[in-house]
Amino acid sequence: MWLPSTNPNFKQLRVTVVGGGLGGLSAAIALRRAGHLVEIYERRDFDVEVGASISCAANGTQWLREWDVEISDMKPIVLKKLVMRDWETGNILNQYNLDKYEKEWGNVYNMLHRQDMHATLLKAATSFNGKGTPCTLKIDHICESVNAEVGIVGFSNGQSVQADLIIGADGIRSAVRSQIGVVPEMKSAPQTCYRVNVKKSTVDKLGLVKYSYDPAIQFWGGVQGKNGRSKYYKVVMSPCSGGEIVSFYCFMPTDLTKHHEEGFVFAEVPVSDVIAAKYDELDPDCVNLLKNSVDRMPWRLYVHQPYTHWFKNKACILGDAAHPMLPHQSQGACQAIEDAAALGIIFSEKYNFTTNISAGLAMYENIRKPRATRVQNASAWATENLNERIGFTSLTPHDTSLAASEGKLTINEMNSYKMHEHVATEVASLARGMGSVSAVL
Ligand SMILES: Cc1cc2nc3c(=O)[nH]c(=O)nc-3n(C[C@H](O)[C@H](O)[C@H](O)COP(=O)(O)OP(=O)(O)OC[C@H]3O[C@@H](n4cnc5c(N)ncnc54)[C@H](O)[C@@H]3O)c2cc1C
Structure with missing residues (x-):
């Protein structure tokens, strides 16, 4: 159960999450734990969930642990190696050993089945156990319209809902994205x-x-x-x-x-x-x-090229709706989890963003867009050059000018990132710029 906040400026929000995929469920968990009332609207039931492996590196696993998600219910395989084989013979050409991965990064590298991951996240979001008020899930709700100014989401079945905060976690063909004026270049x-x-x-x-x-x-x-x-x-x-x-x-x-x-x-x-x-x-x-x-x-x-913006007034996008990426860094789901974590931190009682949603969403975009864009770009480089994949040392020089100018994405960069500290620093800097700490601290 959520206990009343000790921050007098904290307001419990009504949150509408559009899309009950891996990112939407993660956002629901993070925001319920931050003390908000969350409703998830999903266009279908979950019978057609894509059944394939999802690798959840330490930067994703970290948040599942912080949110007390039962990772063991996801039947994880803890990865120990990345192995590169010859196309014709299968002979090993290169190996990246992950034996010391947990010791080094504090979390394991899990290989999960998407359905196991989805079912476990859904349980964590809606269960009576766990911090905060259980989220509610409404299936067969296809989002058609969003009024970001007043916070209204309209569905194809004629229903609508009003919320303080709208999260578009509706995947690669996001309706929320177009409703907030993003024009994808793909x-x-x-x-x-x-x-x-x-x-x-x-x-x-x-x-x-x-x-x-x-x-x-x-x-x-x-x-x-x-x-x-x-x-x-x-x-x-x-x-x-x-x-x-x-x-x-x-x-x-x-x-x-x-x-x-x-x-x-x-x-x-x-x-x-x-x-x-x-x-x-x-x-x-x-x-x-x-x-x-x-x-x-x-x-x-x-x-996909990075989008111009990720939010408008009370509505934002996350996960594949915000930064669809090629699969070659195995980071799409992890980045969606990081988006969710950022929203949970920013709209927590530690800060005052619950009374200024669009300032909170500006902070969310400021925190998340540069990092997610970097992974998005690196996923495209790894399409052209496998050595650009996190984990493999570069056997050949980077072969795209973008990669060369930005540098290869590394395990260190992904796993040593401290989001709590990053948000605290950015909020302090914002407060200094405003000449007053009361608005955000
Ligand atoms: C085959 C495959 C393999 C992958 N492998 C990896 C991997 O190894 N590691 C990794 O980190 N990532 C991987 N990814 C990427 C990862 O799955 C995605 O980045 C991640 O699922 C994004 O989550 P999401 O919630 O943003 O979107 P989705 O999981 O696509 O969820 C979107 C949800 O929104 C719903 N929806 C859509 N439109 C509407 C609407 N109008 N109204 C209401 N609901 C709507 C959809 O039904 C869906 O449930 C893989 C992706 C695929 C397809």
């Missing part, structure tokens, strides 16, 4: 992905590759290869769901897939779509696993 990525799963029972029955269950992310390809094979060919494999599922992301050049035109259909595809083109040259062990896969779904990728 283009189709040169690379397309299929994600597939192989069940543990299948791996065991067929006596497939023994390292399938290794607590590691394994990469094949991602570099220019023989016979004109482009760097866009890449396979990423990792176990999740307590080792019950081995999850694959299979990348290839977009123009060689059936998905390069608009009208893309999100529906299961035959195995021949996945192991098309140069996949006949792929490590036979890996091909065997792919041939015995289930849940083969296409995933169309886009390159």
Whole structure:
């Protein structure tokens, strides 16, 4: 239960979260714990949640722990290695050892199954256990309109809700984003992905590759290869769901897939779509696993430029709605979690932003946009050069001018970041600039 605040300027907010994905649920947890009344509006029920692995590095795990989320319910596999393999032979080319990861960064690197992660976050948001008032969830509510000045969200079923704070966590095709006047600049990525799963029972029955269950992310390809094979060919494999599922992301050049035109259909595809083109040259062990896969779904990728703004009056965006990124740093969900954490801190009783929502959202954008943009850019660089991925040392010089000027994203940068301190510093600096501390401190 939430206890009355000792800050006389603190006001309990009515918060509407649009979208009950990983980012929306994280925001709901952070804000309920900060003492607010949160309602989550989701357009569908959750039967169609995408089932694939999500890596949750220390910078994401940190917040799950701070929020007392039962990480063990997510059936995590704690990662110990990143392994780069040769496309054709599967021989190991490079390894990044994560043995000392927890000691160094204070949190483990979890590999999760999206459905386990989603179910656990949903429970943490809505449960009577835990700090704050349980959030409520309304499904079958498709957001159509947002009046950011007065704080009203309208849904396609004719209903509407008024809130002090509106959070658009409605993903890559965000309605809230367009309602606050953001015009996305995006283009189709040169690379397309299929994600597939192989069940543990299948791996065991067929006596497939023994390292399938290794607590590691394994990469094949991602570099220019023989016979004109482009760097866009890449396979990423990792176990999740307590080792019950081995999850694959299979990348290839977009123009060689059936998905390069608009009208893309999100529906299961035959195995021949996945192991098309140069996949006949792929490590036979890996091909065997792919041939015995289930849940083969296409995933169309886009390159997004950073947006002009993330908020207007009482409404903001977070997660994929604010900074959609390519998957090559495995940070999309972690960055959504960091957005949620920032909102929870900024609208906590420690500060006075609950009586000035748009000042709080300006602080949120100020705290989060530079860091999320950096990860967004680094995810694009890692599409072109696998060595730009966090964790791998640079075997070759950075090959894009942006990467060269900004420097490679590092594990240190991601995991040693102290958000509480960052917010405190920015708030103090804002207060100094205003010549008065009362407005924000
Ligand atoms: C296949 C795949 C693999 C990934 N792997 C990783 C990884 O390893 N590590 C990592 O950190 N990230 C990964 N990501 C990225 C990560 O999943 C996303 O960045 C993260 O889920 C973003 O969360 P979100 O809540 O912003 O958006 P979403 O998870 O997309 O949630 C948006 C929610 O809003 C709802 N919604 C949409 N429109 C409306 C509307 N108009 N009204 C109401 N509700 C609406 C949707 O139904 C959905 O539930 C991966 C993504 C994919 C697709």
